[in-house]
Amino acid sequence: MVSKSEAAEFIAKAPLFGTLDEAGRQAVAQEMRESNYDSGQVIFSRGDPGAELHVVVKGRVRLSVLTSDGRELSFAHAEPTSIFGELAVFDGRARSADATAVGKVQTLTLSRASFGRLLASKPQVAEAAIRFLSARLRDADEQLEAIALHPIEARLARFFLATARQKYPEAKSSRVTFSLPISQSELALLVGASRPKVNAALALLEAEGAIERKGSDIVCDIEALSGIGGVE
Amino acid sequence: MVSKSEAAEFIAKAPLFGTLDEAGRQAVAQEMRESNYDSGQVIFSRGDPGAELHVVVKGRVRLSVLTSDGRELSFAHAEPTSIFGELAVFDGRARSADATAVGKVQTLTLSRASFGRLLASKPQVAEAAIRFLSARLRDADEQLEAIALHPIEARLARFFLATARQKYPEAKSSRVTFSLPISQSELALLVGASRPKVNAALALLEAEGAIERKGSDIVCDIEALSGIGGVE
DNA sequence: CGGATAGTGCCAGCCAGCCGACAATGCTGA
DNA sequence: TCAGCATTGTCGGCTGGCTGGCACTATCCG
Numbered sequence: 001m002v003s004k005s006e007a008a009e010f011i012a013k014a015p016l017f018g019t020l021d022e023a024g025r026q027a028v029a030q031e032m033r034e035s036n037y038d039s040g041q042v043i044f045s046r047g048d049p050g051a052e053l054h055v056v057v058k059g060r061v062r063l064s065v066l067t068s069d070g071r072e073l074s075f076a077h078a079e080p081t082s083i084f085g086e087l088a089v090f091d092g093r094a095r096s097a098d099a100t101a102v103g104k105v106q107t108l109t110l111s112r113a114s115f116g117r118l119l120a121s122k123p124q125v126a127e128a129a130i131r132f133l134s135a136r137l138r139d140a141d142e143q144l145e146a147i148a149l150h151p152i153e154a155r156l157a158r159f160f161l162a163t164a165r166q167k168y169p170e171a172k173s174s175r176v177t178f179s180l181p182i183s184q185s186e187l188a189l190l191v192g193a194s195r196p197k198v199n200a201a202l203a204l205l206e207a208e209g210a211i212e213r214k215g216s217d218i219v220c221d222i223e224a225l226s227g228i229g230g231v232e
Numbered sequence: 233m234v235s236k237s238e239a240a241e242f243i244a245k246a247p248l249f250g251t252l253d254e255a256g257r258q259a260v261a262q263e264m265r266e267s268n269y270d271s272g273q274v275i276f277s278r279g280d281p282g283a284e285l286h287v288v289v290k291g292r293v294r295l296s297v298l299t300s301d302g303r304e305l306s307f308a309h310a311e312p313t314s315i316f317g318e319l320a321v322f323d324g325r326a327r328s329a330d331a332t333a334v335g336k337v338q339t340l341t342l343s344r345a346s347f348g349r350l351l352a353s354k355p356q357v358a359e360a361a362i363r364f365l366s367a368r369l370r371d372a373d374e375q376l377e378a379i380a381l382h383p384i385e386a387r388l389a390r391f392f393l394a395t396a397r398q399k400y401p402e403a404k405s406s407r408v409t410f411s412l413p414i415s416q417s418e419l420a421l422l423v424g425a426s427r428p429k430v431n432a433a434l435a436l437l438e439a440e441g442a443i444e445r446k447g448s449d450i451v452c453d454i455e456a457l458s459g460i461g462g463v464e
Numbered sequence: 465c466g467g468a469t470a471g472t473g474c475c476a477g478c479c480a481g482c483c484g485a486c487a488a489t490g491c492t493g494a
Numbered sequence: 495t496c497a498g499c500a501t502t503g504t505c506g507g508c509t510g511g512c513t514g515g516c517a518c519t520a521t522c523c524g
Contacts, residue, residue, distance in 0.1 A: 090366045126362065134323040141307060144375060144379065147379060196474075426483075427501095428503085428504075
């Protein structure tokens, strides 16, 4: 259970609400509702009318699409402080992807109506939304490029780079360690490849010295990964 | 040459400025500058600091990325009334793609500074920007899905559907005709496939009766294309 | 404590789509 | 008018990645 004051504190770390002052965050927190999901539970599906956005508090959420013939692709995973389901709130159209809990998940939700009021009353939220969407779009473009033009190892390398950058925004040492609670199958969905290929690519990256796997932890060599990822 | 009043009239058709009133459009038009490019000319390149957005007046612009090993992919073509180069203006970061004139091109440009003033003074522009970016993001997601999960014919079919929907927004008859001034090589870049494959896929679509080619015109059967494109 | 379930590592066979190449056609500009 | 270039239509060889399957291990839960 999350108290309203904990919620207010928490959303300060979320992109859309970080620019609000203390009072603003309190006000938003008042409007948010807590939701809990079990592992594998569908949070929403593509095509649903969808009228609220989520901020992840605990756990991971897979954002993916599923074709009629059963093929699947993950756009991203939402982790704590990540926002998802925002598109339906921004433009009022249907859900563009499926959201599925990967493990137990807790989120805070904000309704379209509440967000509309927020947007109208706080101009800095509109600006934050524009920056947020711009960043999303840059990510999407990069992902499109990766999947269309780069081989699997490069896509994996980029994924690790992006994750590392997210966990350690300050670009400091060349080797960073973090835990990666993702199965190879999830990785395969994210990277748009088959599970066996991901397995092989991981082994390859490790052989090249770009990563090192220690249980569920992973050590990344930023330099090496950049090289393999094709980032000049 | 475009006069300021012609410009004001023209930008009414562009997504970001359509919500402005006559006076607002006049004001924006005053700030815009005309640019002309020859066929093949690079308008900007990825990584450039980029400080203005463009509205296409005449011609087509290819928005693409190029990898170090020479592989290329088009995200989209900007056509008259389309906006491109907006990301750098929204978030102040570098250009995320290359923009190249396909044929002679004329654009109107608006500087980041001008846009910033516009954003601050007209709240409806912020809202338009959010909707605009949301739509872009939905497109990007759809493209990602298509390229990762669907075969070439399906991607081509979706491309035609999207084009048809853009030219005839009112969903009326099941067959629509329009001219398609794009070479197969351009199509291949857009669809993320090799040129020969596009050629074969076009032949296949025509054999299936989903399209019909008459010179540079094309007749699309919406139903058939939807079926092949995997749109339920 | 033991069984079930999920994740990992790996192999073999198959196929879609790539590449490079070439002729035929058509448009363009001198 | 004609040469030159871009575009189109097709091939064949090659290969990266997929599918499906199987054994082994770790982990979670009853």
